[in-house]
Amino acid sequence: MSERHAILRPNPLSRWLIHAAVYAIALTMLIPFAWMIATSLKTRGEAISSTPTLLPPGWPWQWQWDNYAQAWETANLGRYYINSAVVAIVVTLLAGVHNALAGFALAKMRFAGRRATFTMLLLVMMLPVQVSFIFAYVICGWLGYVDNYQALIVPFLASAFGIFYMRQAIASVPDDLLDAGRIDGFGDFEIFAYIIVPSIKPAVAALAIFTFIASWNSFFWPLIVIDSNDMATLPLAVASLSSQYYTDSWPVQMAAATIITVPLILVFLLFQRAFVEGITLTGIKG
Amino acid sequence: MSRSQSRNAWAFLAFPLAIIALFVALPSLAGIVLSFFEWSGGGSPRFIGMENYRALASSGPFAPALRNTLVFALVTVPITTGGAFLIAAALNAEWFRGRTTLRTVLFIPTIVSIVAIGFIWRWVLDPSPAGLLNHALEWFGLERSALPDWLGHGPWGLVTIMGVSIWRGLGFAVVLYLAALGGVPRSMYDAAAVDGATSWQTLWHITWPGVRPMTFFLLITGMIGALQVFDIVLVMIGTSATGWTDVLNLYLYREFTLNRLGYSSAIGVIILLLTIIITAIQWRSLGGAEAGA
Structure with missing residues (x-):
């Protein structure tokens, strides 16, 4: 990220008001999550009291930590955690490699059909999943994927968006670097592995985070292709909590919401630097 | 070569x-072709021409679902994009304190599972006295009886869905704008300073045109996403959405679960056509050729 602008200089009162407005917006981003965690540690009675308190009553060791155990066990979240993690990790790793290779071909290699391929990808990006999912489901059925990990993994091993994103990032790598590699006797794949990938690491990280989040949070497609309880992913399992077991127990629902939310926030905090750098690299900047 | x-x-x-x-x-x-057939998933599909579309046009849920989808897209996308620009411009100013922390905080709703978002907001908006929002509004002096049913099927239900949607999408657009703001050439600001422009004039005449390609990207991708709005309605309102809370995609999903696959595909094609039309309008009016990233 380049330097910040010294040029916008409103007067002190305006500055104070702008700070107040932006911090107020940030606060509305946090309050619902604070409320979620607070509620997850209350008893059912405390939660629906008409004089709600921000903190659960009593000392931290008196709070209802048991809600987490209940959410975990009742909804069998351990199993679904593993399902979601396996799917998200495999998809992120493999799709990352496939999208980057395809993006490299489209950005830096000369071959007949390059423009046409790129145009087709842009068109595919506009297709809503609502038009494709019925036959995507039918094809998964033919392949025996329905109700299996494959249904959640194979269709996502490459994506038009991911290829587009990688192509934009790789296009910014100077051609001189590639030529230098060729003089050293590198083949196309070696150039990709030893020159391209190291120079676009932040974009790779950003796409990895996008892919991981999209897979972890994916809701519509699993809802369609997963029927059995065993293969459900975390969002499906947590969604069923509200309808099945605890319609009136906000604390247990909030505990489940916390359980599925926290890992993502941690992943993001860990990688956010690379993520933000990666976005600036992709050529969709001003 | x-x-x-x-x-x-x-x-x-x-x-x-x-x-x-x-x-x-x-x-x-195949989905587009299927919209001209009647098919329940088993047996062979039967060709019925435009019948699905004719039935769709005269069906009860279609008009409100179409209206709500368009209102949703036309309200949430500009507000999210414009609001994110202003927030990003503030965060990007050198006198702003706490930029990195705020960027992170604003981004959190974007990464959280929509299912968790639904749980959290239904609880915050709960009509019982324990609901946080109503509790807060009462504290500010509003009468409980005068408060709307945030999660009902009236217009307030749509307002709620749009509000949560903006709340969720703002941070993503802010992060993208921050990346774009770093690319606005410094010389343009210097020129404005020489001309004696005020901060607001600079923001409007230099910064805003400077991030045009990003605005273009956010409006186009935002509209495509908004016309497909589905999961936020499903988790906030449920499949029983009707009146002001129904949207095209949820209608499609209900028909799908009833095994009316051709009819369901026809709704998908309508969403595709809307996407193409709105993208084309935006592309033309925003000057896609130069602004396209």
Whole structure:
């Protein structure tokens, strides 16, 4: 990220008001999550009291930590955690490699059909999943994927968006670097592995985070292709909590919401630097 | 342009393109064709021409679902994009304190599962006295009886869905704008300073045009996403959405679960047509050729 602008200089009162407005917006981003965690540690009675308190009553060791155990066990979240993690990790790793290779071909290699391929990808990006999912489901059925990990993994091993994103990032790598590699006797794949990938690491990280989040949070497609309880992913399992077991127990629902939310926030905090750098690299900047 | 490079390029592209063809492109084409058939999933589909579309046009849920989808898209996308621009411009100013922390905080709603978002907001908006929002509004002096049913099927239900949607999407657009703001050339600001422009004039005449390609990207992708709005309604309102809370995609999903696959596909095609029309309008009016990233 380049330097910040010294040029916008409103007067002190305006500055104070702008700070107040932006911090107020940030606060509305946090309050619902604070409320979620607070509620997850209350008893059912405390939660629906008409004089709600921000903190659960009593000392931290008196709070209802048991809600987490209940959410975990009742909804069998351990199993679904593993399902979601396996799917998200495999998809992120493999799709990352496939999208980057395809993006490299489209950005830096000369071959007949390059423009046409790129145009087709842009068109595919506009297709809503609502038009494709019925036959995507039918094809998964033919392949025996329905109700299996494959249904959640194979269709996502490459994506038009991911290829587009990688192509934009790789296009910014100077051609001189590639030529230098060729003089050293590198083949196309070696150039990709030893020159391209190291120079676009932040974009790779950003796409990895996008892919991981999209897979972890994916809701519509699993809802369609997963029927059995065993293969459900975390969002499906947590969604069923509200309808099945605890319609009136906000604390247990909030505990489940916390359980599925926290890992993502941690992943993001860990990688956010690379993520933000990666976005600036992709050529969709001003 | 060696022959080996051409061969390698197709080797790199073959598998990714095959995946996209098999699970996106071909199913989409088949889906469009299916919208002219009647099919319940078993047996062979029966060709019925435009019958699905005719039935759709005269069906009860179609008009409100179409209206709500358009209102949703036309309200949330500009507010999210414009609001994010102003927030990003503030965060980007050198006198602003706490930029990194706020960027992170604003981004959190974007990464959280929609299912968790639904749980949290239904609880915050709960009509019982324990609902946080109503409790807060009462504290500010509003009468409980005068408060709307945030999660009902009236217009307030749509307002709620739009509000949560903006709340969720703001941070993503802020992060993208921050990246774009770093790319506005310093010389343009210096020129404005020489001309004695005020901060607001500079913001409007230099910064805003400077991030045009990003605005273009956010409006186009935002509209495409908004016309497909589905999961936020499902988790906040449920499949029983009706009146002001129904949207095209949820209607499609209900028909799908009833095994009316051709009819369901016809709704998907309507969403696709809306996407194409709105994208084309935006592309023209925003000058896609130069602004396209």
